[in-house]
Amino acid sequence: MRHSDCRPKDTHPTVSTAVTNITSNYLYSEIENSKARTLKNQMGDRKMRLTIRHLGFALAIVTASGCSRGSAALNGAAPSPAVQATAVPGAMVDPQIGAVAGGFRGFDSNDYPGDATMEKLHGTFAFTGYWLTNPPGENANSWQGKRGLLRQQGWGFLVLANGRLDNEILKAQKASTSPAALARKDATAAIAAARSESFPPHTILFLDQEEGGILLEEQAAYLLAWTETVASSDYRPGVYASGQPVPNGPGQTITTIEDIRAHVIKNHLHPIAMFDAQDACPPAPGCTVNAKPLASSGTITLSPGGDLIAWQYSQSPRRPELTRACASTYAADGNCYAPNVPTVLLDMDLAGSADPSHGR
Numbered sequence: 001m002r003h004s005d006c007r008p009k010d011t012h013p014t015v016s017t018a019v020t021n022i023t024s025n026y027l028y029s030e031i032e033n034s035k036a037r038t039l040k041n042q043m044g045d046r047k048m049r050l051t052i053r054h055l056g057f058a059l060a061i062v063t064a065s066g067c068s069r070g071s072a073a074l075n076g077a078a079p080s081p082a083v084q085a086t087a088v089p090g091a092m093v094d095p096q097i098g099a100v101a102g103g104f105r106g107f108d109s110n111d112y113p114g115d116a117t118m119e120k121l122h123g124t125f126a127f128t129g130y131w132l133t134n135p136p137g138e139n140a141n142s143w144q145g146k147r148g149l150l151r152q153q154g155w156g157f158l159v160l161a162n163g164r165l166d167n168e169i170l171k172a173q174k175a176s177t178s179p180a181a182l183a184r185k186d187a188t189a190a191i192a193a194a195r196s197e198s199f200p201p202h203t204i205l206f207l208d209q210e211e212g213g214i215l216l217e218e219q220a221a222y223l224l225a226w227t228e229t230v231a232s233s234d235y236r237p238g239v240y241a242s243g244q245p246v247p248n249g250p251g252q253t254i255t256t257i258e259d260i261r262a263h264v265i266k267n268h269l270h271p272i273a274m275f276d277a278q279d280a281c282p283p284a285p286g287c288t289v290n291a292k293p294l295a296s297s298g299t300i301t302l303s304p305g306g307d308l309i310a311w312q313y314s315q316s317p318r319r320p321e322l323t324r325a326c327a328s329t330y331a332a333d334g335n336c337y338a339p340n341v342p343t344v345l346l347d348m349d350l351a352g353s354a355d356p357s358h359g360r
Contacts, residue, residue, distance in 0.1 A: 097124075097154065100289075100293075103350045104156070104351055106127035106156070106350070107128060109346045110137075110138060118153060121339075121341060121344070127156035127158055129158045130157045130159050131162070133160075136162055156353065156355030156356065157355060160240065161193075161205055161207055164186065169222050179219075184229045187207075187226045187229035187230050188229065190205055191205070200358075201234040203359040204309065204357040205237065205357070209223060212241070213242070215256065220263055224264075224267070237270060237272050238274065238309065242255060242277065244280065276310065279313060279314055279323060284314065286323060286327075288314075289339060310356045312347050312349050313349070313350060
């Protein structure tokens with residue numbers, strides 16, 4: 001989930017919220033001993049939220065994902081791996097590949113690394129992000145048509161679809177296309193792409209919500225119309241969003257994920273699976289395959305608004321203001337490189353399942 005210009009460092013929100021123990025069962029299965037809590041939805045008006053965004057709360061407006069552009073050779077980056085290499089697997093599905101305490105390793109990248117490289121990466125990672133649409137800032141989708149090969153190699157999937165920035169939603173609105181209408185159009189395209197790629201029914205499709213903080217009115221209308229459209233199909237809705245706490249009144253904070261859940265609960269909408277990007281150290285361990293258990297990503301309680309499915313704990317390039325404590329785990333150029341493949345930069349993820357979207 002990266003802009004083509006590798007997302008400016010001062011415009012990335014971190015998705016933090018914490019992940020409790022995540023099961024690998026279907027999104028709507030019961031989670032033992034989970035507690036639902038009602039989120040306090042004290043939203044200021046649009047003016048206040050825009051004021052907050054312009055008063056230096058940079059984390060409220062930055063994009064939620066890192067800047068994984070794939071090949072360092074294409075981006076002029078010095079290939080310098082920051083993680084230890086592991087053995088390369090065969091093509092057979094192995095439930096132990098990518099397994100760590102409390103979950104499974106995965107990664108996401110805007111650029112498809114290549115068939116041979118993916119097979120090599122599967123020695124370390126159990127699942128991969130898979131774009132149904134052009135990734136953020138891209139004019140093409142290099143992942144298109146690769147599901148069959150990757151499934152044969154044994155990969156699990158985290159299925160992604162690009163969303164809209166606020167200025168795009170407002171531009172469409174001025175042209176007489178409502179946020180909800182735009183969302184339904186985009187969701188329909190994502191559903192068609194998922195079917196074209198032969199993803200099975202009940203696969204979770206994650207909308208990439210790049211901008212963090214409290215959702216503005218038009219952003220919420222777009223996001224919720226998108227997820228409801230997917231929920232009305234034979235697929236299930238998910239959202240990649242920020243869990244980084246931002247100010248929400250005196251002595252209070254809120255995250256984008258909490259805000260989304262509050263909307264879901266208030267409006268009695270379908271639950272949304274959450275993909276939480278949290279690269280701040282701590283709780284994130286930095287660019288390392290020795291990921292911490294999911295439960296260590298922060299403090300979060302499950303709610304009727306949706307379960308937390310995956311955690312993005314490392315981004316490329318790293319954000320210095322959030323990763324000082326784990327800077328040594330990144331390469332000298334600030335990126336996170338793949339084990340065994342020092343030319344491939346990426347974001348590292350963790351999930352409770354080797355196939356978090358249930359896309360195999």
